[in-house]
Amino acid sequence: MNHPLLFRTPTGGRVDRSRTLRFTFDGQAYQGYAGDTLASALLAHGVHLMGRSFKYHRPRGLLAAGAEEPNALVAVIRDAARRTPNLRATQVELYDGLIAESQNRWPSLAFDVGAINDFLSPLFPAGFYYKTFMWPRQAWHRVFEPVVRQAAGLGEPPTLPDPDRYAQRYAHCDVLVVGAGPAGLAAALAASAGGGRVVLCDEQPELGGALLDEPASSLGASINGQPASRWLADAVATLSARPNVTLLPRTTCFGYFAHNMLSLNQRLTEHLAAPAPQAPRERLWQVRAREVVLATGAIERPLVFPGNDRPGMLLASAARSLLNRHGVKVGSRVVLVTGCDAAYITALELQAAGVTVVRILDTRPAAAEHVTRAALAAGLMVSANVTVLGTSGRRRVTGLTLARLAATGEVSDRESLACDTVLMSGGYTPTVHLFSQSRGQLRFDAAQQVFVPGVSAEREHSAGACRGTDGLRSTLDEGAAVGAAAAFAAGSRGVLASYTVQALEGSLRGQPGVLPQPGSHPPARAFVDFQNDVTSKDLALAMREGFESVEHIKRYTTNGMATDQGKTSNMNALGFVAKSKAITVPQAGLTTFRMPYTPVTFGSLAGYDRGDLFDPVRPTPSHDWAVAHGVVFEDVGLWKRARYFPRDGEDMHAAVDRECLAVRASVGLFDASTLGKIAVVGPDAATFLNRLYVNNFSTLAVGKCRYGILTREDGFVYDDGVIARLADEHFHVTTTTGGAARVLQMMEDYLQTEWSDLQVWLTSTTEQWAVIAVQGPKAREVLAPLVSGLNLSASELPHMALAHGHLGDIPMLLMRVSFTGELGYEINVPSGHGQRAWEMVWAAGQAYGMTPYGTEAMHVLRAEKGYVIVGQETDGTATPDDAGLSWAIAKSKADFVGKRSLARPTMLATGRKQLVGLRTVDPRLVLEEGAQVAATPNQKVPMRLIGHVTSSYHSAVLGHSIALAMVADGRARIGQTLYVPMPEGEIPVTVTTTVFYDTAGARLHD
């Protein structure tokens, strides 16, 4: 059924006919030439059917020749991991061995069961999914959702992880030119002539844009007396030779961000038959340009009439591009339906190439005289002032019915034409996507009936067809002028040029909307949005149902919401809405353009940030040792913290019980290096800390530590930690692991902006110190033989004291502090010595049964003592008093951050949640953290709840479960029974104080 090369012209085009490439589409073998796209190569075989539509599964062929293609979406498959769905066949460059598949059809493209939807289409009007699937309720999960999920979407994603590499790059330039058509090339030439750094990008493999569509024959345009192709080759050669110019073909500028930052996606290997294994597949450019020139061209609109979506119905511009670039004829018998003069040129060129142009049907009373004359002179037949009533043919168009339509709605001169191809042209829409993304204001050009750039928001200039400029000479001149101006504005020198052009050209103007039809209702089968199957009837329904704003109509009908973002449909929808409501197009409004211009792969956006490079990892000094000892890690921010050390197949609970008991009975070893550390240094260091923390630090003696609490200005607990005074003017402040950065930020904020008179310097020292916690009754005995230069006795180094000395030969800051309630030390050594110090302590601890413990055991041990964890017991709404920490607040201080707020009535009112302990009646029952607490049993939903569980564990040393909770007026409820409602039933609990173990604190001071 294929006719090899029947539709290829004998000569001409920009393809390399000496290089034949083989490929398959849906398993069928074909061949094409180097320089073909998948679409052009299929069309050379007469294959138009390339896809099925999204909703109705209608057979669809190629509509366009570029990025705007809505129908011919295909998957290109290299292997199971390299299956790229939803590619536009018009942008897939052919390579030898390419494998492509059609989408959204089963079992085959020619016979698709889903096409039943087309016959059931009365059931699927606009917004049907808002009106159906409402009941029965249970059917949603079991029936509707699975069916909808199966039916929704277009292509299938790959099943394996992406094995390819993706590069990313930042670039700066004086002028970024987007689009390398005539305007972009002229702009780049002018902007770079004076030496300014210019980047020129274009989404296509070859620079040239619309110039690539010019025929090489005498029909084609000439620039400065040369054929357009010659001028193009010279221009590209000139630009290539300039060291200040970067040319980026195959590079789509898809996003325009604030302050002239633009994102470009460069496809590096997609077109290669055998990419080098290590070569990056795509590169994301983030370009900061002093000035931007947008030369993004214009996109032709299809016409909207009944049956306008059959395979074999294309845009006139697509037919021209296929003929002149690829040497491909779109069909044998072509009817052109047009409301735009430019399409006449296509008809002339097709005829010259030997295609039968059955007739030109002009929807207007008349075309411009010069194109009409040229058509008639070439022997073409033109019928003006006609509309199209319908077409025939299922997998390929076979005919078209036209008629004259009087203003009264009367139809006359009905006539049918047999054809195998219908070309459509409704005029051109300037590609203002990037301009609109830059937040520039669009202006409606009433003469051209399109939106064009109005007021710029960025340092940006538009040139050529994207600005509504018509004609090759005007486009070139405008490109040059804008390029020179941009260079000048960027601080370099531009060089103006002016061009002479000889060409037969037609205007790009047209009238967006729907072709008039007899009868009051719009036809069901006139497609406005091809990719989302939106018809003029759907738009009319949305308006009838009261959707006024074009933004709402868009969302209700999904017009313009497909992957092509309405490139061919938005203006027609807008024209139709405006005409239906008898308002102007700008009154109807315009939907917002958003990035990306065309879909961008996740690989490109992710770039290098995958796998190990996704996020940095912060290992502690004992990391390798812990790995060797079977640790299970926990991610805490970027840190890898030891969570527990299971032995002999222990589960977490067994390991944590063992670790906790070892600390209580003998000695444990814990890596506390992740604690945030800030050196606060200077003559005013004590004053500074006094103003920030709730505690008094002026009274802290050198060589002593104090537990500090930091509240925000609103009075709520922000962070806590032990603060040590190393010298009169030097404090060693520790913070929570997660709070280190924000505490330093807060300190800097107050120091720089409120108390800039204070002589204080802040330095983050978190990474400078390794901190080894040795905790348990045997801690002193373990350390004594290792340390030199200091006395570990309770009288010389009591709880909350510090001393300088050596651990072996390693200089050490030793702090006697405890987060377990046991005799404890935290050994601070320079982090480079951390691993060695750890191993020294570990070796010395063997005689005492030293046990490494992780964050789980640390949590249990501190909860047994009622020590809070900021962020676990507190949640940003707890005052120090709520958390049971009011003892730490210095009463004598006139002010500290948060003090004023603590005096607000609401902070002093009764009913605030307070930290208490909870005991379950059943000692084995461990409450769920986050569970709610009720004052009375058996309440009906909604219950009145008075608190919540913040921490809950099994305590091995006590033999029962323990919990901490924030409960309204909790301290007044000690001894009461409260209730924790759970799905399995209510759990009665007794309110206790927060300290469960060693309430006298004797062990701490041992």
Next chain:
Amino acid sequence: MLLIHCPYCGQRPELEFRHGGQAHVARPADPSATSIDEWADYLYLRENPKGLHAERWRHVHGCGRFFNALRDTTTDVFVSTYRCGEPRPDGGSAR
């Protein structure tokens, strides 16, 4: 990504900065002397203008300094950046 002119380092990409909320909100010299309403204003009430806004930024991944900026909230154009302690350059309201 915005380009921001740090008064100490020059123009740098937004990645290096951290936004710091409204500028010129001075902490009362003696908070205990403020009324409950004055304190609530200081704590919670901030401007949300359409147009020029004086706001704090910190060049956190650079010099670490806080500074103030005058930015148009409708266009993201920075009219000016200036050091802490300097008056708002357009003479606009500084609470």
